[in-house]
Amino acid sequence: QVQLVESGGGLVQAGDSLRLSCAASGRTFSNYDMGWFRQAPGKEREFVGAISWSGSTWYYADSVRGRFTISRDNAKNTVTLHMNSLKPEDTGVYYCGAVPYGSNWADRGSYDYWGQGTQVTVSS
DSSP: OOEEEEEOOEEEETTOOEEEEEEEESTTGGGEEEEEEEEOTTSOOEEEEEEOTTSOOEEEOTTTBTTEEEEEETTTTEEEEEEOSOOGGGOEEEEEEEEETTSOTTOGGGOSEEOOOEEEEEEO
């Protein structure tokens, strides 16, 4: 069992940076790869990026590659989404999720656990 809690969302201006954190509880956190998704109003939840259980492999959606990075600290049971050069189209609720090793990171159906989400709003 893994419980996830996101934090760090807020209202920022285009071009700003923001860091979202996902705190996990449960003994098996380090057994999971971790992903970030976002959902804009009226749209489906979309993949943002993911990181392997070891922290040695990453993958990002085209829309955020080069601007967002993901890191994790297994000793502290945290995953962080670093967002730079934010754009209004980055607005949405951001969710972290835990996905079993070897699963399709971009498929939200592969995820076993989700946090409650944190709102990010980017004004132009």
